[in-house]
Amino acid sequence: MKYIIDTDIGDDIDDAFALDLALKQGVDLVCVTTVFRNTRERAQIAKRMCGLFGADVPVYAGYGDTLNGGMATNVRLCQWTPELEGYAPDNSEAEEAVDAILNAARRYGQGLTVLALGPLTNIARAIEKDAAAMRSIGGIVMMGGDFRNHYAEWNICCDAEAASLVFSSGVSVTAFGHEVTSRMRLTHEEQAYVFSMKQDAYHAYLAELSRLWYASKPAGWRMVLHDVMVVRYAVDPLYCRMERAPVAVELKGRYTCGMTVNLSKMDNYRPGDGMPVYYAAEADAGEFISYFLSGIGYCHAPVQRPPRERGEISQIIRIREE
Numbered sequence: 121m122k123y124i125i126d127t128d129i130g131d132d133i134d135d136a137f138a139l140d141l142a143l144k145q146g147v148d149l150v151c152v153t154t155v156f157r158n159t160r161e162r163a164q165i166a167k168r169m170c171g172l173f174g175a176d177v178p179v180y181a182g183y184g185d186t187l188n189g190g191m192a193t194n195v196r197l198c199q200w201t202p203e204l205e206g207y208a209p210d211n212s213e214a215e216e217a218v219d220a221i222l223n224a225a226r227r228y229g230q231g232l233t234v235l236a237l238g239p240l241t242n243i244a245r246a247i248e249k250d251a252a253a254m255r256s257i258g259g260i261v262m263m264g265g266d267f268r269n270h271y272a273e274w275n276i277c278c279d280a281e282a283a284s285l286v287f288s289s290g291v292s293v294t295a296f297g298h299e300v301t302s303r304m305r306l307t308h309e310e311q312a313y314v315f316s317m318k319q320d321a322y323h324a325y326l327a328e329l330s331r332l333w334y335a336s337k338p339a340g341w342r343m344v345l346h347d348v349m350v351v352r353y354a355v356d357p358l359y360c361r362m363e364r365a366p367v368a369v370e371l372k373g374r375y376t377c378g379m380t381v382n383l384s385k386m387d388n389y390r391p392g393d394g395m396p397v398y399y400a401a402e403a404d405a406g407e408f409i410s411y412f413l414s415g416i417g418y419c420h421a422p423v424q425r426p427p428r429e430r431g432e433i434s435q436i437i438r439i440r441e442e
Contacts, residue, residue: 121148121354122148122150123148123235124234125142125149125237125351126152126155126234126242127152127162129165129237132344132347133330134346138347138348139351140173140416141412143169145351145354147351151177151178151179152166152170153181154166154217155184155241156183156241156279157184157195157197158196158197159193159217160181160209161204162197163179164207164209165204167208167209180209180216180220181211186278186281187241187244198332198333218245218246221254225253226256229256229257230256231258232258233260234257236260236350237347239275239278240262240264240282243260244285248285255289255290261353263296264276265297265298265379266298267397270376272377272379273380276378283378283380287397288395296399296400301344301349304346304412305342305409306344310413311330311334313416314343315327315330317416319417330343349400359408361401362398364396364397365396366384366395367382367396368381
């Protein structure tokens with residue numbers, strides 16, 4: 121399977137550790153594309169990470185503006201450092217990032233999965249440009265939304281129109297919502313280890329990005345591994361329990377715009393409303409955090425999760441194929 125990571129790396133720190141996991145697990149990356157606001161600086165961060173790791177992965181700066189426009193795209197990122205001036209994305213125009221997604225879709229078809237870690241603008245523009253090519257891919261695995269609570273999650277509400285287009289496009293969507301990802305939170309002790317990593321230049325850079333992120337937050341803030349869940353799913357799809365439901369994206373309302381509405385919970389739901397979304401329903405936070413920490417060298421015994429029964433695996437496969 122080939123993968124594209126579409127990310128808003130450079131704000132919250134979980135994007136960097138999602139890319140870190142992809143690199144360490146040998147995920148076969150066609151490219152990385154960046155999205156939302158200052159996409160050039162985001163691409164520079166991703167480019168430096170890949171370079172320090174020793175991975176030759178193309179990085180394209182995508183669209184900073186939303187589908188409807190009006191977004192400031194030159195805001196400096198909290199994780200920017202002067203060294204990034206020595207790194208440049210592999211494109212000059214945002215549309216080239218969309219073309220990179222589409223070229224991969226046409227080449228690999230079902231053998232391509234897009235891992236979407238930020239607002240869905242780039243992916244929506246790819247669908248607008250060639251919906252058939254995007255519908256041919258293996259699917260989109262994304263962090264975004266909330267499928268249990270009345271909550272307008274960041275990645276969706278930042279470009280709700282793009283999310284609505286993606287969810288209604290016919291492309292297979294698997295989502296990790298805030299109600300599950302928000303539980304993947306490090307302790308202060310674990311976080312202190314991340315801030316002090318210095319095994320090599322690559323890990324020292326991850327530590328620097330983490331400290332810059334922390335300095336931009338209120339005192340006592342803790343790291344949450346939202347996006348890391350998406351990348352782990354690419355290499356270990358059985359680590360969490362998944363469910364399926366018809367979902368629509370709300371596009372109106374001062375407080376409700378950007379909500380992902382699980383229509384199966386609505387009394388007025390009509391068959392055919394919304395689009396089916398496969399979403400994370402449950403994951404063991406202790407096991408997941410131990411998995412993450414072991415990948416960055418933290419001296420902590422990993423939690424062993426019990427093997428799944430064959431019937432449970434078959435049930436997951438059946439749901440996925442429906």
